[in-house]
Amino acid sequence: MKRDGRISLRAKSVRLGLSWFVKRRAHHETLEQSRRRFLAMEALIPHPPRDTETITINAGGVSAHRVITPASRPNRHVLYLHGGAYRLGAPSTYRHFTWRIASAAQARVLVIDYRLAPEHPFPAALEDAVSYYCWLLAEGADPRQIVVIGDSAGGGLALALLLKLRDSGLPLPAAAVVLSPWTDLALTGASLTLNAKFDAMVHAEDVPKFAADYLAGADPRHPYASPLYGDPTGLPPTLIQVSSEEILRDDAVRMAEMMQRAHCQAELQIWPQMPHVWHLLAPILPEAREAIAEIGKFVQRTLTEE
Numbered sequence: 001m002k003r004d005g006r007i008s009l010r011a012k013s014v015r016l017g018l019s020w021f022v023k024r025r026a027h028h029e030t031l032e033q034s035r036r037r038f039l040a041m042e043a044l045i046p047h048p049p050r051d052t053e054t055i056t057i058n059a060g061g062v063s064a065h066r067v068i069t070p071a072s073r074p075n076r077h078v079l080y081l082h083g084g085a086y087r088l089g090a091p092s093t094y095r096h097f098t099w100r101i102a103s104a105a106q107a108r109v110l111v112i113d114y115r116l117a118p119e120h121p122f123p124a125a126l127e128d129a130v131s132y133y134c135w136l137l138a139e140g141a142d143p144r145q146i147v148v149i150g151d152s153a154g155g156g157l158a159l160a161l162l163l164k165l166r167d168s169g170l171p172l173p174a175a176a177v178v179l180s181p182w183t184d185l186a187l188t189g190a191s192l193t194l195n196a197k198f199d200a201m202v203h204a205e206d207v208p209k210f211a212a213d214y215l216a217g218a219d220p221r222h223p224y225a226s227p228l229y230g231d232p233t234g235l236p237p238t239l240i241q242v243s244s245e246e247i248l249r250d251d252a253v254r255m256a257e258m259m260q261r262a263h264c265q266a267e268l269q270i271w272p273q274m275p276h277v278w279h280l281l282a283p284i285l286p287e288a289r290e291a292i293a294e295i296g297k298f299v300q301r302t303l304t305e306e
Helices: 009-027 031-044 091-105 124-138 153-167 204-215 249-261 286-302
Strands: 053-059 062-068 077-081 108-112 146-151 175-179 238-243 266-271
Touching: 009 286, 031 091, 053 124, 062 091, 062 124, 077 091, 077 124, 077 153, 091 108, 091 146, 091 286, 108 124, 124 146, 124 153, 146 153, 146 286, 153 175, 175 286, 238 249, 238 286, 249 266, 266 286
Parallel strands: 077 108, 077 146, 146 175, 175 238, 238 266
Antiparallel strands: 053 062, 062 108
């Protein structure tokens, strides 16, 4: 589904600001500089409302944050996999966003602090995701009340998790939501070139380095690294949201088309002229809040009623 082409004045200003002050700067940073910048940015990230509860959990040596709001149902769970090109990010840098997902999905959100590349390349992140999903099941979570959500690299990781769970004979979650997902580490999508000058967040020239750091020599077409090359047969209903102008647009579009050909329920929403994972700009961007509301609607109509 392609949405209405109109965007807010605030979105236009945000896109311009990101292009000038984030995209250009990040292009020249080393990984350590990027990580220091992310750490410094934490002080500026808004805290969730006072009635939000955040609990640190450790399972098998991997930490996570469990986020609970007054709207969260005790038996409904979201397993959240953050983005950051498999090299950056942490639950704390998503604190302004994950409480919104908890409220929209009416669920408890578990945000995994999975191991990052290049120190921990593929398949470390996938192993951590599987470990926490199994931990949720061992804690008594009903898979019919679990949704896996991820953004960017975390979106690709979420889809890889579904493939791994299915192949391992484990019960699948009820649904998945992926936001601007990175599904093709072989980098064959036409939008990598077509949208290179339009993407307000990511330099297309940087993406091969990101992929190489994560793969560490592994096959970029391995389905657990690039779910676009897997067989999606039997995967649960999935909502895919992507921007029309980001370089990963075709990663999302092709994934949706492949799932639909395999008779999966895959709903694709193409939002006009948004930055990559615009959802994270919810404190200032109306389109971000609208997209989160769409996620909530999808979860409500997809999960099995208790």
